[in-house]
Amino acid sequence: EPEVTQTPSHQVTQMGQEVILRCVPISNHLYFYWYRQILGQKVEFLVSFYNNEISEKSEIFDDQFSVERPDGSNFTLKIRSTKLEDSAMYFCASSNQGSSYEQYFGPGTRLTVT
């Protein structure tokens, strides 16, 4: 069964550094998403992406964040200058029918900012 994959599974970075989290969505999916979950808290929507542009973004998704689909398979989330409060689990998801339908989630990348 096809699945969403994410790399790395765990990323440790120093405050102020840039990180890129990578996702490979399911191959025939057209809609892509990033979420984050701070430890012990609820899942928060960051951004949705379709047709090579951002469809929607939340208030969390400020100028330090960016997303890109650099090729036909990867979907990346870049955090430009990490802060301690960016430490969280970041989930990528994809769907083939738009965000009202089932999204398939990746296993997540745990980001630790020290």
Next chain:
Amino acid sequence: AQTVTQSQPEMSVQEAETVTLSCTYDTSESDYYLFWYKQPPSRQMILVIRQEAYKQQNATENRFSVNFQKAAKSFSLKISDSQLGDAAMYFCASHSWGKFQFGAGTQVVVTP
């Protein structure tokens, strides 16, 4: 703005019994969708069930069913014949116009 509230941090159920998880939401949109997601210890989110707000009929998916009360803005999940594999964090979520809002989650503990 959308809000989703799950008032039960944890629910315990015995194997083969039934448990109901509550969820209330608030939205000003007329067109929205509601979801229940399961997050097992592996942390990967899995869709359990989906409900379109314009449909009056409650969604069901095998042992999982919802009680959707649109006027009350309530969307509870019933897990019947609970199994050990149902143990997980369950998140209620709403979606409208491309934006998602998740609740705080309910931890389901299944005891043999």
